[in-house]
Amino acid sequence: MHSVSVKNVSLNFGAASVLKNMNLDVEEGEFIVLLGPSGCGKSTLLNCLAGLLELSEGQIFIKGKNVTWVEPSERGIGMVFQSYALYPQMTVRGNLSFGLKIAGLPKDEVDRRVARAAEILQIGPLLDRKPGALSGGQRQRVAIGRALVRDVDVFLFDEPLSNLDAKLRSELRVEIKRLHTRLNNTMVYVTHDQIEALTLADRIAVMKGGVIQQLADPQTIYNKPSNLFVAGFIGSPSMNFLSGKTIEGGRAFQFGDTRIDLAGYDGGAVLERDQAILGVRPEHISVSHEAPSGPSIPAVVEIDENLGADSLVWLMCGTKEICVRVPVEGRLPAGTQVHLALDIHKASLFDAKTEQRI
């Protein structure tokens, strides 16, 4: 039985189609991240799961129960919002317990749940303060607590860390991961931040234009993006795309005048295609002063950015700009003539017409 199941869901706002025949199955205890640029429909899908938006078509199941027309509070979900959405006139305790009291839970049960949430999230000392007196990180903890006290199987997060500064964001990211390990609930998490997606997710659903482009574990998403959009969206700096064609029955890739041997490519049948794109991540390119024995591309160093742990070198290869991630010791002055060797085993080849990975 799937924890959350989305079947053929479509959503239209007037003529605009926001979700297009969406299917998604989330396993029990799975952490799934909906990732995509703004306007891709990820938050819309989450609101549909929560029951805050009515579907145009399709059905939604939570724990095997059809909840398509069930009120949000009856679906067995807890939700955390980007703006925290705390009730400002109530204390933290009030925020956590208000829903439970309305649901008619006995007082000792309410107290027990609030105490447990406060213990898990370490917000015990804040219980009698109002949200206005809390920092952003503390507020978001309280917001998570409000979902926690509901004692539900599925947590929905709507960009919960977007309003926090970088340091707090990484702290709370770890905290959410820890929470998931401890509670082992199903979590559906919406973000546009790929670092959050890659670090938190068991599986990532990359979305664009109301369609899931790829649904896979972070490693696969990163190493074997299913199409050009996913390849370009994931990774910072983004993947280098070399436009060219495949030759010799698919044994090699021609980029300008350079022949790149495709031996060891980890994918489907390459065949001969007159329009193809070779995608290589910055860390899968090595730089050398001497021409190496294997396939290599000549290039000129333009800018060298030191990031501390490693450095990003921007090179010009003819008119094409290429970014390479190199160890700090290998820093290069601008204007140096170098040779680039590609790790074909980790590269991705795309058909330029269909934009799909080969």
Add this chain to the structure above:
Amino acid sequence: MSEVKRPNPLFRNLTSKLAASPMIFIVLVVFVGSTMWTVASSFTGIKTLPIFTPQEFYDNWVGWDQYVRLWNTPRWITSITNLAIYGILYSGFAFVIGFLLAVLMDQKIRAEGVFRTIYLYPFALSFIVTGKVWAWVLNPAFGLEKTVRDMGWTSFSFDWLTNRDMAIYTVVIAGLWQGTGLVMALMLAGLRSIDDEIWRAARVDGIPKWRTYLQIVVPMMRPVMITIFVIVASGSVRVYDLVLALTQGGPGNSSQVPSMYIYEKLFVGALAQGTAASSVLLLATAIILIPWIIVEFGKKSRE
């Protein structure tokens, strides 16, 4: 390197000070000065001509006489009672009805702009027009009462306008008709300023809509509510032309309000009596407003 002396603080931000000086002058002379003059002259026996010099004040000084006379005048007692009735009912109903209308308007209804215009339209009319219109509607001889009787309900009676005990309530009705739209518009703006995520969070929490309004949204609208209260309350203290057009203060003196009393005294040869009545109103307003100012602004400076 030579040491430079700190510039004279009087000349710092000189342009800002110059720009603010006309306003400071107006506040001091018009508001503070006139208020002080009004209060001071209420302790004199002057009839028609205003006085300004200390010698004149000394010559005309009568102490608390004007106030003793004021509180022994039945017409003043009626006026102040009517003001209390009007102020409480008008403010209370304008708040409740305005809020309910705003909530109804907030339900994502069709043609919201049309309804908003309809409710706000009476506010565009002057009190004189409002008063005259309601005077016709409520006139038993050819208004509502006659219309209903002509339709067959011959025993129907609605004679508040000509009833000594009920006349002030017709002022409340006309005032509400005129002012509720504004309260609604302000409340609606307040409701719209509430983040949509609050509503969604409340739905996920299973909080019924009416409880979300009362226990979450209304407390969040506190600043808007205070602004509306000040507007509505000051409007009811000022009420004058509405009464004049609707009841002329009658029947008899039954729907008189303080501003009518003040106006009359000021210009019919009892100047000091008028300023005494004004001072009472000023004091009453201050008693209502000052605690709020202390609580509201005192809190902000501490935070």
